[in-house]
Amino acid sequence: MKRFSGFSGFSFSRWLGIMLKEFIQLKRDRLTFGMIVGIPIIQLLLFGFAINSDPKQLPTAVVMADPGPFARAYVAAMQNSDYFRIVGSVDERQADDLLDRSEVQFVVTFAPGFHRDLVRGKSPVLLVEADATDPMATSGAIAVLNHLGAEVFAPDLPGLERPTAAPLELRVHRRYNPEGLTAYHIVPGLLGVILTLTLVLMTGLAMTRERERGTFENLLATPATPVEVMTGKIVPYILIGLIQVTLILAAARWIFDVPMHGSLLLLYAVVLLFICANLLLGITFSSIARNQLQAMQMTFFFFLPSMLLSGFMFPFRGMPQWAQMVGNALPLTHFLVLVRGIMLKGNGIEQLWDHSWPIMLFIAAVLAIGLKTFRKTLD
Amino acid sequence: MKIEKGGAPLVIDVAGINKHFGDKHVVKDLSLQVRRGEIFGFLGPNGSGKTTSIRMLCGLLTPDSGSGSCLGLDVLTQSSQIKRQVGYMTQKFSLWDDLTIGENLDFVARMFGMKKRRVVVDRALDELGLTGRRDQLAGTLSGGWKQRLALASCLLHEPQLLLLDEPTAGVDPKARRDFWEEIHRLSAAGITVLVSTHYMDEAERCHRLAYIAYGTLMASGTAAEVVAGQRLQTWEIAGADLQGLGQALRALPGADLVASFGATLHVCGRDGAALEASLTDFLSDRPLTMSRVAPSLEDAFIDLMQGSQDQFKE
Ligand SMILES: Nc1ncnc2c1ncn2[C@@H]1O[C@H](COP(=O)(O)OP(=O)(O)O)[C@@H](O)[C@H]1O
Ligand SMILES: [Mg+2]
Numbered sequence: 001m002k003r004f005s006g007f008s009g010f011s012f013s014r015w016l017g018i019m020l021k022e023f024i025q026l027k028r029d030r031l032t033f034g035m036i037v038g039i040p041i042i043q044l045l046l047f048g049f050a051i052n053s054d055p056k057q058l059p060t061a062v063v064m065a066d067p068g069p070f071a072r073a074y075v076a077a078m079q080n081s082d083y084f085r086i087v088g089s090v091d092e093r094q095a096d097d098l099l100d101r102s103e104v105q106f107v108v109t110f111a112p113g114f115h116r117d118l119v120r121g122k123s124p125v126l127l128v129e130a131d132a133t134d135p136m137a138t139s140g141a142i143a144v145l146n147h148l149g150a151e152v153f154a155p156d157l158p159g160l161e162r163p164t165a166a167p168l169e170l171r172v173h174r175r176y177n178p179e180g181l182t183a184y185h186i187v188p189g190l191l192g193v194i195l196t197l198t199l200v201l202m203t204g205l206a207m208t209r210e211r212e213r214g215t216f217e218n219l220l221a222t223p224a225t226p227v228e229v230m231t232g233k234i235v236p237y238i239l240i241g242l243i244q245v246t247l248i249l250a251a252a253r254w255i256f257d258v259p260m261h262g263s264l265l266l267l268y269a270v271v272l273l274f275i276c277a278n279l280l281l282g283i284t285f286s287s288i289a290r291n292q293l294q295a296m297q298m299t300f301f302f303f304l305p306s307m308l309l310s311g312f313m314f315p316f317r318g319m320p321q322w323a324q325m326v327g328n329a330l331p332l333t334h335f336l337v338l339v340r341g342i343m344l345k346g347n348g349i350e351q352l353w354d355h356s357w358p359i360m361l362f363i364a365a366v367l368a369i370g371l372k373t374f375r376k377t378l379d
Numbered sequence: 380m381k382i383e384k385g386g387a388p389l390v391i392d393v394a395g396i397n398k399h400f401g402d403k404h405v406v407k408d409l410s411l412q413v414r415r416g417e418i419f420g421f422l423g424p425n426g427s428g429k430t431t432s433i434r435m436l437c438g439l440l441t442p443d444s445g446s447g448s449c450l451g452l453d454v455l456t457q458s459s460q461i462k463r464q465v466g467y468m469t470q471k472f473s474l475w476d477d478l479t480i481g482e483n484l485d486f487v488a489r490m491f492g493m494k495k496r497r498v499v500v501d502r503a504l505d506e507l508g509l510t511g512r513r514d515q516l517a518g519t520l521s522g523g524w525k526q527r528l529a530l531a532s533c534l535l536h537e538p539q540l541l542l543l544d545e546p547t548a549g550v551d552p553k554a555r556r557d558f559w560e561e562i563h564r565l566s567a568a569g570i571t572v573l574v575s576t577h578y579m580d581e582a583e584r585c586h587r588l589a590y591i592a593y594g595t596l597m598a599s600g601t602a603a604e605v606v607a608g609q610r611l612q613t614w615e616i617a618g619a620d621l622q623g624l625g626q627a628l629r630a631l632p633g634a635d636l637v638a639s640f641g642a643t644l645h646v647c648g649r650d651g652a653a654l655e656a657s658l659t660d661f662l663s664d665r666p667l668t669m670s671r672v673a674p675s676l677e678d679a680f681i682d683l684m685q686g687s688q689d690q691f692k693e
Contacts, residue, residue, distance in 0.1 A: 009459075017489030021478065028477045028516075218473040220439055222490035223462050378439050 014224050018232030022206070026236055032202060036240050040194045040247050055137050055318020058105040060084040061095050068115035070153065074126075077152045078108070083141040095129070099175060101351055102337050105131050105138060105317060118153065123169045132174035133340045134185045137315035142172055176344040183256040188339040189312040191248050192332045195271070196278055196306050197299075199241050203282030204295040206233050212291055217378060226374040230287075234279045241275040242268070252343075261346030270338045273356065277331040277363045284370035306332040331359045387414040390540055390571040391436060393447025393454060398431055398440065405431050407594040409445070413573055413587075418566045420585030421575040424684060428594040429575040430470055433542050436573075437465045450539055463491065466533030470544040470575075472525045474532060476518025480509055483517050484532055491536035503531045523554035530561070541565065543574040547581065559584055579677050590680060592687035598679075606679045611635070612651035613674040614658055616644040618667035631657040638681050647678050 026032060062075055078084040087104060095107040109127040117124035128145060130138040153167035177184040207229075210216040219229065245268070252258040260267075281302065289295035307313055309327035316327060327333045334355035341347035341355075391413035398406040406428045413419045421429050434440040436449055438458020447454050452461050474483045484500045493499050504510045507527055517528060526546060533541065543562075547555045559581065566572055566586075574585070582588055582602065589599035598605045616624070621644050628637045628646050633653030638645045648654035658669055 011492060013492060014490055017486055021475070021482070021486050024482060025475065025477050213476070214469065214471045214473045215475055217439060217469050218487075219490075221437060221462060221465075221467040221469075222487065223459060223492070224490050377441055378434060379441055 009223075009225055010227055011223075011225075015228040015232045018224065018229055019235045022233050023236045026240075035198060035202070036244060037247070040190075040198075040244055040251075055140070055315040056082045057085045058083060058137065058141055058317050059087045059103065060106040060108060061087055061098050061104045062089045063092055063095050063107060063109040064089050065112045066110050066114040070118050071110045071114055074110075074148070074152050075108070077148055078145070081144050081148065083144050099129065099131050100341075100345055100347060101354065102131065102133075102341065106141070118168060121167075123167065125169045125171050127171050127173065129173045129175050132177035132180055132184075133344045134311070134315050135174070135177060135180035135182055136185070137317060138174070139180070145170055145172075176340075184258050184344060185340070187248070187252040187256045187258050188343050189336055191245060191252075191271075191339055192274065192310070192335045193307060193312055194244060194248060195241055195275060196332055197303055198244065199237055199275060199278040200282040200285065200302060201296065201299045202240070203234065203237055203279050204285040204289070204299045205292050206237075207283065207286035208289050208292045208295045220378065226371060230280075230283050230370060230374060234276075234283060237279050237282075238272070238275055241279075242271070245271050258343060260343050262342035262348070266349065266352075267339065267342045270335070270342065270352065270356070273359055273363075274331060274335045277359050277366065280363060280366045280370055284366055284373065287370060287374045306330050309333070311336050328358065329362075331362045334358045387416055389413065389448075390415050391419075391447075391449050391573065393436070393445060393449070396432070396435060396442045396445030396447065398428075398435060399443055405594050406435070406442075409591070409594075409596055411447075411589060411596070411599075413571060415571050416566060416569050417586040418562060418572045418574065418584070420582045420588035421573060421591065422577060422582055422588055422680065423575075423591035424577065427591050429591060430544055432591070433467070433544050433573070433575060437467050437542055438462060439467075463536070464539045466536070466538035466541045468529050468533050468541070468543045468546055470548070472529060474517050474525075474529060476516065478517060479514050480504070480517055480520070480528060481513035483528070484535065487532045488535050493536060499535055503535055507531050523550050526550050526554065526558065530558070534565075539570065541570055541572045541574075543572065545575050545577070547576065547578065555581075579680065582680075583676060590683050592684060595687065597683045597687055602676050606674050606676055609674065609679045609682050610649055611647040611674040611678055611682060612649070612654065613645050613647045613672050613678055614654070614669045615640070615672045616646060616658075616662070616667055616669050617642070618665070621667075628661070631661055633657050636678070636682050636685055638678060640675065640677070645672070645675070645678055647674055647682065 060078070064071060075086060079086055084106065090098065090107075092109070095104075095109070098104045099107060107129040109129070111125060111127065114124045114126070126149070128142070130142060132138055149168045149170060174180050207216070210219060249260075249267075253260065282299070285295050285298040285302075289298055305326060309319065309323050310316070310330050310332040311327065312332065316324065316333065319327065337355045338347075338352055341351060345351075389412050391411055394410040396406060396409040396411075397404070409428075409432055411432075421432070423429055431440060435442045436454060438454065438461055442455065449461050450464050454461065475486070478486065481500065481504065484503055485496060488496045488499055501510070504513050509524075509528070517525070520528060530543075530546065547558055550558065555578075562572055562574065563584075574581075576582065585602075587599070587601050588605065590597045590605065598608050600608065616628070621639070621642075624644065625637050625639075628634055628644065631646075631654070633648040633650045633655075634646050634657070635648045636646075638647075646654065646658060662669055
């Protein structure tokens with residue numbers, strides 16, 4: 001079997017030739033061009049409104065400035081409600097950091113004097129900070145908190161004075177998305193979904209199209225190497241991806257009023273990483289598939305879990321364990337956290353690493369598979 | 380390069396090549412010798428394995444077994460070097476329909492790492508007579524022009540060996556004649572040409588040929604050698620109303636094959652004496668004439684095809 005072996009004999013001029021050819025062919029292909037603009041628009045329209053869901057066991061950190069039996073009872077009740085999973089007790093600075101990194105969904109702060117005020121019936125403030133980048137994920141849990149105070153600190157609880165009003169005042173801060181707008185969540189997500197669909201699909205067809213038309217035989221009869229062909233064919237689509245991203249970001253900014261707290265440059269860097277992952281996957285599908293139909297099927301086989309299990313459709317933390325494991329293997333899952341982190345939380349490089357390396361790992365794995373399966377013959 | 384006794388060096392020299400697709404044995408123990416500068420015809424009915432054999436010669440398919448060399452390079456391990464010196468014209472037009480004529484040539488020139496690309500492409504266009512249409516999409520060309528463009532594109536890198544897979548299928552007679560003149564010009568310039576075809580008249584234009592059926596090489600050599608190899612004796616039957624006679628003639632003792640040949644019939648057999656006796660007897664009460672002629676290449680091919688059918692149709 002003649003399979004790919006090493007980067008030996010790479011010719012820049014040949015690579016350039018393959019890339020230029022792909023550009024020219026793309027330019028003449030009206031349908032594909034329509035897809036580049038059409039898919040983002042259709043998806044923006046379709047998913048502009050959200051699908052609801054009610055996730056439980058959301059990771060929650062507690063800032064316990066005033067420990068006491070009542071605070072502990074309250075925390076226990078939170079845990080019993082099944083909506084919260086207490087991950088630990090931290091200080092305020094750590095709590096902020098955990099929210100920024102998306103490691104917890106909630107931070108519950110018991111302020112100094114909580115115990116004293118509660119005992120005296122003075123309705124102490126209970127501060128709940130929620131990561132509202134995905135407002136669907138938090139709404140159920142917050143609704144539960146609203147009842148919890150009255151249940152835990154029932155009027156007949158020994159040791160409590162008769163409160164005049166509610167036993168405590170719940171103050172909820174929806175961090176990153178104060179108004180709980182679903183567009184904040186959906187639009188950055190669409191960025192990833194659209195890139196996944198169009199790029200995997202278009203590159204998926206790139207090589208199978210040559211095979212079906214019989215032109216692949218001509219390409220194979222030349223000295224062009226697999227690396228030249230694969231990477232040369234990818235480049236035009238990187239540009240297409242960047243155009244799509246710019247389109248969606250413009251829509252996010254001027255139609256959906258999604259804020260942009262982080263660095264645009266950083267966002268594009270992350271986008272580029274994600275584009276590479278998708279293109280390599282597409283071109284690998286392309287070299288495995290026998291025809292365009294198969295390439296299309298592979299694309300959808302990959303696209304569906306990406307859409308359903310990445311946290312785009314349903315809150316990631318609301319998914320069962322196995323689904324989260326599958327989701328974690330998909331680049332879209334990490335890309336969503338990265339994009340929301342940059343746009344809504346203003347994350348910088350230091351907060352992004354946790355979700356960048358899985359995408360890099362994905363790229364390396366796919367590249368290895370792609371080069372291994374690239375057929376240098378017609379066998 | 381190995382030199383066959385008394386001949387030119389061998390450009391293609393393979394032996395025992397086999398290829399399976401699934402459990403279909405498509406090429407069986409193929410051995411082929413092609414000398415430098417000759418036009419070698421590769422004949423056989425559709426599906427007999429011509430394309431598959433050619434693809435194995437230039438490294439597009441990997442043989443399951445066998446060995447050999449092409450341009451002095453190992454066909455199994457050195458296909459990337461072979462590709463640089465071989466011009467392969469596929470059976471089906473395989474340039475890019477959505478690239479223009481000029482872009483197609485330019486792309487191919489790039490793939491072969493041509494130095495003076497523009498000059499090479501301009502010259503090719505000029506020789507083709509397509510300079511004025513260089514911006515026309517290749518997909519819009521007629522069959523004959525596509526064929527010429529394909530030939531020009533596989534000549535760009537000045538290959539030593541041309542592998543042409545049914546280059547004249549679906550091309551009009553004038554274009555076919557021009558094409559063959561071009562092939563002879565190339566051959567005169569020292570380029571070796573292996574061309575597959577199933578046109579009989581084209582077979583006669585080749586210096587040497589091989590006949591393959593059901594993946595098995597049935598005969599090879601010059602046209603005269605192939606004809607002689609069948610050891611046929613042929614009688615030509617002339618006269619009016621020959622149409623209905625085929626069946627009866629085929630049933631005669633000693634008749635191996637009956638083929639119409641223009642306005643006459645050729646009756647061939649290996650046992651000449653028996654055939655002559657039964658023919659004489661058969662024609663005694665009919666207003667027909669018979670005369671002994673030299674068997675044609677076509678007779679030989681029909682005989683070969685019949686032989687292979689008998690052999691493989693269990
Ligand atoms: N890629 C392939 N996969 C499976 N069968 C094939 C393939 N290519 C050719 N064949 C089969 O091999 C046989 C020989 O085909 P081919 O070499 O194209 O014959 P020819 O060129 O003489 O018409 C045919 O029966 C054909 O169906
Ligand atoms: Mg063929």
